[in-house]
Structure formats: C-alpha cells, structure tokens
Amino acid sequence: MATNDELFKKIVSHAKEYGFVFPSSDIYDGLSAVYDYGPFGVELKNNIKNYWWESMVQHHENIVGLDAAIFMHPTVWKASGHLDAFNDPMIDNKDSKKRYRADVLVEDHIQKIEDKITKEVEKARHRFGESFDEKMFRETNPRVKEHQAKIDEIKKRFYPALERNDLAEVKAIIEDLGIVCPISGTRNWTDVRQFNLMFSTQMGSVNEEAGEIYLRPETAQGIFVNFLNVMKSARMKIPFGIAQIGKAFRNEIVARQFLFRMREFEQMEMQFFVKPGEELKWFEYWKKERMNWHLSLGIPASKYHFHDHEKLAHYANAATDIEFDFPIGFKEIEGIHSRTDFDLSAHQKFSGHKIQYYDQETNEGYIPYVVETSIGLDRTFLAVLSHAYKEEKLEDGTERIVLSIPPRLAPIKAAILPLVKKDGLPEKAREIMDNLMYEFRCFYEEKDTIGRRYRRMDAIGTPYCLTIDHQTLKDNTVTIRDRDTMKQERIKTTEISDILKANLKTIR
Ligand code: ATP
Numbered sequence: 001m002a003t004n005d006e007l008f009k010k011i012v013s014h015a016k017e018y019g020f021v022f023p024s025s026d027i028y029d030g031l032s033a034v035y036d037y038g039p040f041g042v043e044l045k046n047n048i049k050n051y052w053w054e055s056m057v058q059h060h061e062n063i064v065g066l067d068a069a070i071f072m073h074p075t076v077w078k079a080s081g082h083l084d085a086f087n088d089p090m091i092d093n094k095d096s097k098k099r100y101r102a103d104v105l106v107e108d109h110i111q112k113i114e115d116k117i118t119k120e121v122e123k124a125r126h127r128f129g130e131s132f133d134e135k136m137f138r139e140t141n142p143r144v145k146e147h148q149a150k151i152d153e154i155k156k157r158f159y160p161a162l163e164r165n166d167l168a169e170v171k172a173i174i175e176d177l178g179i180v181c182p183i184s185g186t187r188n189w190t191d192v193r194q195f196n197l198m199f200s201t202q203m204g205s206v207n208e209e210a211g212e213i214y215l216r217p218e219t220a221q222g223i224f225v226n227f228l229n230v231m232k233s234a235r236m237k238i239p240f241g242i243a244q245i246g247k248a249f250r251n252e253i254v255a256r257q258f259l260f261r262m263r264e265f266e267q268m269e270m271q272f273f274v275k276p277g278e279e280l281k282w283f284e285y286w287k288k289e290r291m292n293w294h295l296s297l298g299i300p301a302s303k304y305h306f307h308d309h310e311k312l313a314h315y316a317n318a319a320t321d322i323e324f325d326f327p328i329g330f331k332e333i334e335g336i337h338s339r340t341d342f343d344l345s346a347h348q349k350f351s352g353h354k355i356q357y358y359d360q361e362t363n364e365g366y367i368p369y370v371v372e373t374s375i376g377l378d379r380t381f382l383a384v385l386s387h388a389y390k391e392e393k394l395e396d397g398t399e400r401i402v403l404s405i406p407p408r409l410a411p412i413k414a415a416i417l418p419l420v421k422k423d424g425l426p427e428k429a430r431e432i433m434d435n436l437m438y439e440f441r442c443f444y445e446e447k448d449t450i451g452r453r454y455r456r457m458d459a460i461g462t463p464y465c466l467t468i469d470h471q472t473l474k475d476n477t478v479t480i481r482d483r484d485t486m487k488q489e490r491i492k493t494t495e496i497s498d499i500l501k502a503n504l505k506t507i508r
C-alpha cells in the first residue's frame with residue numbers, strides 16, 4: 001500500500017502524464033500554485049461544473065444564475081471587509097527561510113494530538129471488540145483525557161488571540177508549544193505579521209488618474225452587488241438564490257498542495273436570500289442538500305464529514321465546512337455560511353443605494369439575510385480524481401491504473417476502436433464515431449494493440465470502449481467493454497446510443 005504522500009505524488013504525476021492537469025507555464029518550470037487543465041482535465045472540470053449548475057439552477061425554480069466580471073469597483077472590497085481584514089497571519093522560519101501560516105502551524109499541532117487520541121481509541125476498539133463504548137472510553141481513559149485537556153487549553157488561548165488580532169500572543173503560543181519548522185527543524189521564528197491575500201493591479205493607463213483595483217478573492221461579492229438587478233429583472237421573490245461559477249484569486253502564503261490550494265482557482269457559489277429569522281432553518285436545509293450532492297457523486301459517506309466552525313467570522317451566525325478525505329487528510333471542500341445581512345447592509349451603506357426587499361404580504365421592507373454555499377471547483381476535481389485513482393492487479397498478473405470516475409463526469413464517454421487498421425474496419429469505426437459524436441464526447445483511436453488502447457482509456461477513466469472487428473462488418477455488432485469490470489459484451493450498433501444514454505444518465 002502506498003502511503004498517502006506517495007499516493008498524492010502518483011496522482012499529481014498521473015494527472016500530468018494523462019492530460020488532466022499541467023503546471024502553469026511548464027516550459028518555464030511552472031508558476032507556484034497555478035495550474036492549467038489539459039484536454040481530459042477540462043472535460044472533467046466542465047462536467048463537474050455542469051452537474052453543479054444543473055442541480056442548483058436547473059433543479060431549483062427559485063435559483064437563477066449570474067456571471068459577474070472579475071474586476072469590480074474598488075469600494076466593493078472596502079465594504080466587504082476584504083481590504084481591512086482578508087489577512088492571514090504569517091510567520092517565517094529564519095533558518096529555512098520558509099513562510100508558514102501561523103494558524104495552520106498551531107492547527108497542525110492540535111491535529112497531531114488528536115491523532116494520538118484516535119490511535120488510543122482504535123487500539124481500545126480492537127481490544128474490546130463488539131462491546132466497545134467509544135463515548136465512555138473517551139470520557140474515562142486517563143491518556144485520552146490528558147490529550148484532550150491539552151487540546152482544550154491550546155484552543156482556549158489560541159482562538160481568542162486570533163480574534164483579538166494579538167499577533168505577539170500567537171507567536172508566544174507557537175514558541176510555548178515548541179513547534180519547529182518541518183524543513184530546518186528549528187524554532188528560530190520571526191514575529192507574526194498579517195498578510196493581505198488580495199492581488200491588486202492598476203486600471204487604465206498609469207499616467208491617468210487610475211485607481212488600484214483587485215482581482216476578486218471570492219465570487220460572492222459579484223452576487224451581492226447585483227442583488228437588486230437580479231431580483232427586479234428575474235422577478236424573484238424571497239426566498240431565492242443566485243448561483244455563480246467563476247475564478248477567484250488569492251495570494252496564498254502556503255501553496256504547496258497541488259489543486260488544493262491555488263493562487264488562481266474557481267468557485268461555485270450560491271447565495272440564498274431569506275427573511276431575517278429564517279436563516280438558521282435554511283442553513284440546516286442547505287447543509288443537508290449540499291452533503292447529498294457530494295454523496296450523489298458516488299463517493300462513500302465515510303469520505304466526508306461536517307466541521308462546524310468554533311470561531312465564527314464576525315458577520316456569521318452559523319458556519320460549517322464539508323470536509324473531504326483528501327490524500328493529504330480531511331480538509332475543507334465546501335463552506336456553508338449563514339452570513340446574516342452583513343454584506344447587503346455594507347453595500348447599502350457604502351453605495352448609498354437602498355438594498356431592500358419589499359414583502360407584499362406584510363407590507364414591510366427589509367434587508368434579506370443570506371445563507372451561502374461555496375464550493376471549490378478545483379478541490380472537487382481533486383476529490384473526484386483522487387477517489388477514482390486505483391492501481392489494480394489483474395488475474396493474469398499484469399497491473400493497470402484505472403480512474404473509476406462516475407460515468408456522467410468522465411471526460412470521454414466512449415472510445416471507438418477498430419481492432420486493426422485495415423480490412424475496412426477503420427471506415428466502419430468512423431461511421432459509428434460520426435453517428436455518436438453529436439450525442440457523447442467520444443474518442444477515436446486506431447494506433448497500438450487493442451490491449452494498450454484499453455489501458456489508456458482506463459487511465460483517463462473512459463467508461464466504455466467499443467471495438468469494431470471483422471464480425472462487425474458481417475452482422476453490425478460491436479463489443480462494448482466496461483471500464484470497471486472489464487467485461488465485454490456484443491451489442492448491435494443500433495443499440496449503442498440507447499445503452500450509453502441509460503448508463504451515463506445516473507451519476508453512480
Ligand atoms: P481554507 O480555510 O482552506 O483557506 P477558506 O475557508 O478560506 O478555505 P472559503 O473562503 O470558504 O475558503 O472559500 C470557499 C471554497 O473555495 C473552499 O471551500 C474551497 O473549496 C475553495 N477555495 C478557497 N481557497 C482556495 C484555494 N486557494 N485553492 C483552491 N480552492 C480554494
């Protein structure tokens with residue numbers, strides 16, 4: 001069994017070799033934490049986007065879409081609080097010259113203690129078998145209690161320090177916990193400083209009276225500033241949602257985890273506007289809906305959990321993350337936040353425009369509250385890819401790498417493969433390709449042995465291979481090979497479209 005680290009490296013190199021993800025500007029040795037999607041990557045990414053869009057916009061009458069510009073008026077970021085507070089506390093190790101997020105160093109330390117507790121629990125579960133009572137064990141085992149007390153103590157000191165922006169105390173905590181730099185192994189730390197994550201640039205020519213503008217760090221603000229436009233033009237009544245997919249940019253301090261933490265990435269966000277007082281009901285509703293969406297990808301429930309926020313942002317009255325079991329551990333894939341009326345009120349104040357909803361039943365106007373669901377497209381891509389990646393030993397002793405991507409999301413739905421490059425088989429195969437290509441993303445290939453071509457299709461996750469052989473010329477049948485079972489069946493060419501349609505419709 002590969003360790004998680006090795007597995008992660010294999011996934012990264014598989015993604016490059018098979019045309020899913022390339023480092024940006026690869027011939028110049030790449031650009032840190034920026035990636036390009038290759039021929040099969042872009043298909044998978046588009047399929048994930050479409051699946052999200054369908055389930056959010058098409059399947060909800062009261063959710064409409066938007067595609068706002070990346071550049072926005074600079075005051076937007078003053079109002080949203082990003083100019084003043086979209087910071088991460090950073091700290092450098094003077095020996096390795098490496099930069100870290102101070103909060104991540106402390107959270108990793110807490111995680112290590114939590115791992116010790118998990119180990120104790122698993123050992124005990126093994127020892128006691130069926131009769132094991134985990135809750136009781138956690139409450140009574142002295143070693144577990146001691147670890148838990150340490151965690152509680154760190155959290156009690158750490159979160160208030162972050163809240164107060166007391167950076168000297170954050171540094172003191174790192175020193176007191178004896179946290180060392182993983183590269184140099186030393187505790188030779190600089191002071192903790194705040195670092196704003198927004199990228200800025202200049203609008204217009206430099207000589208003109210040009211303002212500094214920012215690349216948006218989240219797509220949500222494009223939705224908030226268009227609240228009135230959308231509500232009026234699409235005649236929306238509360239509760240309703242606005243959904244958007246688009247790029248966001250953050251100058252991340254720690255950016256060493258492939259698609260997990262990028263400086264340019266894509267978000268799929270939906271802001272749901274509700275009557276004040278009803279937000280927690282909708283928060284629960286969207287928590288459930290969004291978890292069901294993840295599970296509908298065919299990934300088992302054990303790979304996901306909720307992580308409720310202990311430290312709420314000042315504008316939120318409830319927040320949770322859906323975390324996914326990436327090869328780098330359980331980490332956030334989606335945030336669900338009850339943001340109150342913070343954003344709309346701020347934009348009302350800074351723009352001078354009244355941003356209100358008029359309730360015709362009660363004859364009252366109010367600023368709606370907002371529940372947002374915000375999922376990273378690239379992190380979802382990474383989740384699908386890493387769950388799909390499998391190395392299999394076959395009965396004949398050979399090995400294969402297969403991506404068991406849910407057929408509906410697979411980059412290529414069917415490969416059209418003439419068994420040999422002669423005897424009229426390519427012509428027959430082309431005829432089939434021409435019929436199917438308007439319905440499904442297909443891939444035609446006639447080079448190499450059929451076995452090699454199957455392996456290649458397995459490695460990019462193509463659910464079906466259609467092989468055209470000499471018998472096809474006689475009776476218009478082809479073999480259809482299933483990626484996961486590798487079973488082959490003969491079917492009539494006239495049946496291909498219906499069989500593919502039936503199997504590609506459902507995501508599982
Ligand atoms: P993290 O704590 O991991 O930095 P966050 O809490 O800042 O994430 P949000 O602001 O809630 O993230 O953004 C919503 C979603 O956008 C996240 O759940 C994640 O999937 C995605 N996302 C955020 N930052 C990045 C990034 N640098 N690279 C890729 N995806 C990202």
